[in-house]
Amino acid sequence: GDSVTQMEGPVTLSEEAFLTINCTYTATGYPSLFWYVQYPGEGLQLLLKATKADDKGSNKGFEATYRKETTSFHLEKGSVQVSDSAVYFCALIPTNDYKLSFGAGTTVTVRA
Amino acid sequence: GAGVSQSPRYKVAKRGQDVALRCDPISGHVSLFWYQQALGQGPEFLTYFQNEAQLDKSGLPSDRFFAERPEGSVSTLKIQRTQQEDSAVYLCASSLRQGHTEAFFGQGTRLTVV
Numbered sequence: 001g002d003s004v005t006q007m008e009g010p011v012t013l014s015e016e017a018f019l020t021i022n023c024t025y026t027a028t029g030y031p032s033l034f035w036y037v038q039y040p041g042e043g044l045q046l047l048l049k050a051t052k053a054d055d056k057g058s059n060k061g062f063e064a065t066y067r068k069e070t071t072s073f074h075l076e077k078g079s080v081q082v083s084d085s086a087v088y089f090c091a092l093i094p095t096n097d098y099k100l101s102f103g104a105g106t107t108v109t110v111r112a
Numbered sequence: 113g114a115g116v117s118q119s120p121r122y123k124v125a126k127r128g129q130d131v132a133l134r135c136d137p138i139s140g141h142v143s144l145f146w147y148q149q150a151l152g153q154g155p156e157f158l159t160y161f162q163n164e165a166q167l168d169k170s171g172l173p174s175d176r177f178f179a180e181r182p183e184g185s186v187s188t189l190k191i192q193r194t195q196q197e198d199s200a201v202y203l204c205a206s207s208l209r210q211g212h213t214e215a216f217f218g219q220g221t222r223l224t225v226v
Contacts, residue, residue: 043220089155099171100215104152105154
């Protein structure tokens, strides 16, 4: 079935560092791709999404581009803050489906 | 409230006990989902409702798991005769309509079976 594989963590960075979290997917057709974030003590929140090839999702300084040729949706942020410390999940919804399939999550800790 | 609300936030159950977990979706949201998140893992799909109809229960791990949404709003996930492997965070999500790609999640119920 359709699935995502994301970079294992944990990832520890200093403030203002560049963050990349790799995500690749296996799917037939054209799935919709998502990044969700879970801040400490809070529920999952949609961070950004892309629904077709070459789309770029962006929010809160984070970006990810839907790359059909490499089946990837890597998350990037140019300058992280302590408040970006969270667990990040890559996910997809297969074509003509409604169920989210999540990766295992990547824990990111940003130190001041 | 403005978001998806789940209760209780935490539940400790003795092995063999029945539990009921509640989800209040965002008002007007047609689609409702339940996911199970084991420690250190991503959420996994359990079941899906469109209004009061349970259209997909393919992710329910056993017949001890049962979900309902009788009036098309509040949903309850019931687990009978709980076992230790049922320990997880149970997440509820709702979306405006089927095919709408933004699902809003509640904070989850952390179930610990002892």
